[in-house]
Amino acid sequence: MAPRRRTVLAAVSTATASAVAGCSDLLSDSTGDGGPTTPTDVATALIDDFADENFERASERFAERERDKRGDPARLERLWMAYGSVSGSFEEVAETKTAAKRTRTAVDLTLSFDGGDHDFRAVVDGKSRLLDCGIVDGYARPAYVDPNAIAERTVTLSVADCSLPGTVTTPTAESGEVPGVVLVHDAGAGTRNNDRGGTKALKDLAEGLTSNGVAALRYDKRIPTCDVDPGSYTLDRVTVDDALVAVERLRNVDGVDPNRIVVVGHGLGGRAAPRIAARDGSLAGIVGLAAPARPYHELTLEQLEHKVSVGSIEWDDLAAIHDRWAGQIERVRSGEYEPTETLLGKPGAFWDSLAAYDHVGTAAALDVPAYFLQGGRDFQVSVADDLERWRSELGGESETTFETDGDLDHLFMPGEGPSVEFAYTVRNNVAEGVVTDLAGWIGER
Numbered sequence: 001m002a003p004r005r006r007t008v009l010a011a012v013s014t015a016t017a018s019a020v021a022g023c024s025d026l027l028s029d030s031t032g033d034g035g036p037t038t039p040t041d042v043a044t045a046l047i048d049d050f051a052d053e054n055f056e057r058a059s060e061r062f063a064e065r066e067r068d069k070r071g072d073p074a075r076l077e078r079l080w081m082a083y084g085s086v087s088g089s090f091e092e093v094a095e096t097k098t099a100a101k102r103t104r105t106a107v108d109l110t111l112s113f114d115g116g117d118h119d120f121r122a123v124v125d126g127k128s129r130l131l132d133c134g135i136v137d138g139y140a141r142p143a144y145v146d147p148n149a150i151a152e153r154t155v156t157l158s159v160a161d162c163s164l165p166g167t168v169t170t171p172t173a174e175s176g177e178v179p180g181v182v183l184v185h186d187a188g189a190g191t192r193n194n195d196r197g198g199t200k201a202l203k204d205l206a207e208g209l210t211s212n213g214v215a216a217l218r219y220d221k222r223i224p225t226c227d228v229d230p231g232s233y234t235l236d237r238v239t240v241d242d243a244l245v246a247v248e249r250l251r252n253v254d255g256v257d258p259n260r261i262v263v264v265g266h267g268l269g270g271r272a273a274p275r276i277a278a279r280d281g282s283l284a285g286i287v288g289l290a291a292p293a294r295p296y297h298e299l300t301l302e303q304l305e306h307k308v309s310v311g312s313i314e315w316d317d318l319a320a321i322h323d324r325w326a327g328q329i330e331r332v333r334s335g336e337y338e339p340t341e342t343l344l345g346k347p348g349a350f351w352d353s354l355a356a357y358d359h360v361g362t363a364a365a366l367d368v369p370a371y372f373l374q375g376g377r378d379f380q381v382s383v384a385d386d387l388e389r390w391r392s393e394l395g396g397e398s399e400t401t402f403e404t405d406g407d408l409d410h411l412f413m414p415g416e417g418p419s420v421e422f423a424y425t426v427r428n429n430v431a432e433g434v435v436t437d438l439a440g441w442i443g444e445r
Contacts, residue, residue, distance in 0.1 A: 062130040288370070
């Protein structure tokens, strides 16, 4: 559907970056052949292309040297899909601002959608060619968080070989001891908030739970805070060991009941939660949020397959990575690699540690309540391939709960249509129902 006419509500001069109110004809400074010449014109013409789903034309606006990467039509398509998956149909460009530095101009646009406004940036060179573009949303705290109900303090976790900064949130209104959760990250590098542009999933969870009477500890992950030798990059080293230190630290926080500590693991953290519980021996419960159950190397490749296929335009760069990883997956299956060798983006030591860990068997042997939650729009972990395996193996356990929500993605944020990774940076929050359900389950421990 063709977009409505864009309205520029405000512009900022390139030289001074001062606001100038009013409306303007976006084509007034175009060249004689109709091509946009000012940075603002170039950026808004790009949005016109996006709204018309003409991603090939959008790509042609990029400098040739950037076209294969930042201007790849498949990348541009998925970027635009991300906005729509969170906020629905595009309406108009509501505002533009520009700032120049040397030969480049950054154009920031506020884009209005049915579900709200979002921010976009295009970088234009002195010849009116695009060099880059992307989502630049800032984070907004969800309405279900009550800042007045939260006391926050900074802590430091003394873990092997380094220190990890963390944050503890406790309810201000509670007079007795409250239950507490330790939030454990997904795979890869991670901060205590799980910062991704316009989203902070772990911050949402921590502050949302504390607003509902549950203390929470979250911390910066060992990667990238500390150096880890590839040969030492194991599940224990980058996930389990540090989570155990965090659990013990939370037990010693004033106002927290040391006998009611629950580990809430997201993604790989959820897969690791049974091991954390087994090694700790005194947890009150474990939660797996999008916890993968199938072999992790298969999960990794299938995630990439989704990224390649989700749009209508094939992404050649990702397809090339997929072809390379398809060969590597056979070596992971066979164990034919060195501990320091990188396969599927992780060192061999990591794959060895996963092969030696029976996550489902470990969970089955626990005498600890467990709660598994899965989003239906999650392309990284799925209901059919992961949650159902947990259910089939653990469904007979009386204290194990399984839930799904069809509208949620891997970050447990609501949306519609196919899920794309770019959506993780579009302003959004963990669904309120996830927070209240978790708080209710934890409160019963």
